[in-house]
Amino acid sequence: MTNLFSVFDPSTSIMSISFNWLSTYLALIMIPLTFWLLPSRFTYLWNNIIYTLHNEFKILIGPSGKLGSTLVFISLFTFILFNNFMGLFPYIFTSSSHLAFTLSLALPLWFSFMLFGWINNTQHMFAHLVPQGTPPVLMPFMVCIETISNLIRPGTLAVRLAANMIAGHLLLTLLGNIGPLLSSPLLDLLIYTQVALLLLESAVAIIQSYVFAVLTTLYSSEVI
Template sequence: MTNLFSVFDPSTSIMNLSLNWSSTFMGLMMIPMTFWLMPSRFNMIWTLITSTLHKEFKTLIGPNGKYGSTFIFISLFSLIIFNNFLGLFPYVFTSSSHLTLTLTLALPLWFSFMIYGWINHTQHMLAHLVPQGTPPILMPFMVCIETISNIIRPGTLAIRLAANMIAGHLLLTLLGNTGTSISTSILTLLIIAQIALLTLESAVAMIQSYVFAVLATLYSSEVN
């Protein structure tokens, strides 16, 4: 005979572990992991960087920019800085030093800005071809110059990033290859020079990804 309260007895078990409490643990599992974990220093730094970039890009895009449009440029910055830093490790292929990748990033962005601008803000885009205060006699020349400078923008974006990545890596490689054929005293100087160059390349990796993202943001702000 069982009484009314026997349904609450811990009767179901697997390997002597009561299953009656499983609902409690299932509930705990549904709470997000971030609720239990303190964010690491890396997470805190990365959150600070992305929030700062978001505020800056929002200012650059201006009040006419769409909500959330900064996230594409933050993602672009993240992708480039990730590839740039990976390229500093030995025997790792530096993808951001090749025009295949940099043009793939720059051309679609610029092309989409142009299509959007010329379809939705044709008058505004035409006004951009003639800078304010240009004498009437120079207007045809200014239109030609502005058109050419606009067309070469994706190329300059791509080449700037690729050239900066190639230059530092070439210098590091050329200096490193001489290490086997020099004396010990000069080798010490070479190692110090290599460490200094690596530090410089780390700074270049950050700066170039930031420059690429900022210029892409500025190009997008012109079409609004």
């Protein structure tokens, strides 16, 4: 399942060693050195984005959050965003469309939140299994439902990101493969469709990284 659609990925290997996952670090190469020294318009834009995310994540975490706790989730958003956009370039491996990548992000975060909550706020975690106002008859069922929902959270986080990223890439790939078979008018229509889908995928890349970071922030706020 971790490489179900790997047939659509460009394969880069030397001496039977896969170099596909090196695309995850391409963003560091693309950032110019002057980015760290001289403020530019891109720097101001990115600082505004970080400041906005910081204010929103601070509200989601609540007043009990520690100073600098939003840095983890802003870094997570940035990392996923760059990887999502890297996959939109031709012949670049999309690491965020594979469960090996998304699960390696979701599982450690979820496990650390659960471990912290059950060790430090055990009573709160037990109380969270039964929502307020639940009738006594439904309490055993609500405990089972809440327990299952907590256990499947890393899976839903990982599958949501991977499925949304692979869906658009599959559509772009399949439409691109029929290009040589079309006549000139239909080929023009196909190009316009591909451009529109590429713009849609750019929006999906931003939205999915934002959703992943926000949900992770909400999960962390529940254990405090």
